[in-house]
Amino acid sequence: MLYSLLFPLHEMFSAFNVFRYITFRSIGAIVTAFLFVLILGPLFIRTMQKFQIGQVIRDDGPETHFSKEGVPTMGGLFILAAILFSTLLWVDLTNRFVWLILGVTLWFAAVGAYDDYRKIKKQDSHGLSARGKMLLQIAGAGVAGLILVNLQTFDSHLSFPFLKNVNPDLSWGYVFFAILVIVGASNAVNLTDGLDGLATGPTVVSSAVYLLFSYLAGHAVLASYLQISFVQGAGEVAVFCGAMMGSTLGFLWFNAFPAQIFMGDVGSLSLGAALGSVAVIIKQEILLVIVGGVFVMEALSVILQVGFFKMSGGKRIFLMAPFHHHFEKKGWEEPKVVVRFWIVSIIMGLTALATLKLR
DSSP, rough: OOHHHHEEEEEEGGGGOOOOOOOOHHHHHHHHHHHHHHHHHHHHHHHHHHHHOBBOTTTTTTTTGGGTTOOOTTHHHHHHHHHHHHHHHHHTTHHHHHHHHHHHHHHHHHHHHHHHHHHHHHOOOOOOOOHHHHHHHHHHHHHHHHHHHTTOOOOOOBTTTBBOOOBBBBHHHHHHHHHHHHHHHHHHHHHHTTTTTHHHHHHHHHHHHHHEEEEHOOOOOHHHHTTTTOOGGGGGHHHHHHHHHHHHHHHHHHHSSSSSSSOOOHHHHHHHHHHHHHHTTTTOOTTHHHHEEEEEHHHHHHHHHHEEEHHHOOOOOOSSHHHHHHHHHHOHHEEEEEEHHHHHHHHHHHHHHHHTTOO
């Protein structure tokens, strides 16, 4: 909005020329979203408490979590409000990639919100059925994939970190690959969101990494120099990533141990889908495995646990899945688990940045 309103004035006032720079607007988006959450956060928490929108805890979860029953949840609504406000304020509103990401994010937020609503209404940790949730997620991601493949400028080739000459073309099969990336990322973040600040911290790191990659992917000269895919218009995605980074960083202020509010499925599903959508659009899909290493680790722990349990007749690999519960069962305090997972996330983010020169 500010870009559309103020940049045209640069011919009369040269100071407004600063709005043409994606770097400036990305920083603006970070700060705006952060302050939005930080200032209005207490009001939102009080509102959730007033309407008794509290967390419902699993009966089979760690005993230390029972005290979290009733803590305000659905904080993802607040995160999304900050993302929308900041993105629309700083982005070039004519950019179709940003609108597509916002559409996917809101769709997954709606799925998560309905899931949270059913849990709160029934006072049961089981909300929307797994099949129903998955079908809705696939539908939203599928539409996004179809839109992308039908864009004349979109490239259906894959890009692999460390391998500059490996670029298979999936053609229409890219739609199914996009579904896998977006739905997979959404559920991976959802599984990670089990401790105070555990999902929020890695989301901040992942958003920051993809902010840089989005900027580079949208810059023809830098993309060519670094031998990554150039995607015309992808630079504006950096502004969205900035908004996501700022909003989740602000949310962490209230979500850190002991959490005053949880993001709920409305937050975790939508943030994961947003990361997946960004990865697909800027052609750094495979890199998401590194950038979101913590999310991947958490998702794999569940897959391995369930698979081994069925094949071995009831035996388990971990004391409890997702992976963070395994360490809780071993006696680690919750803050220790969270901070160490943050450290892993930062290392993975730095590793992802290293791929820019290791090709």
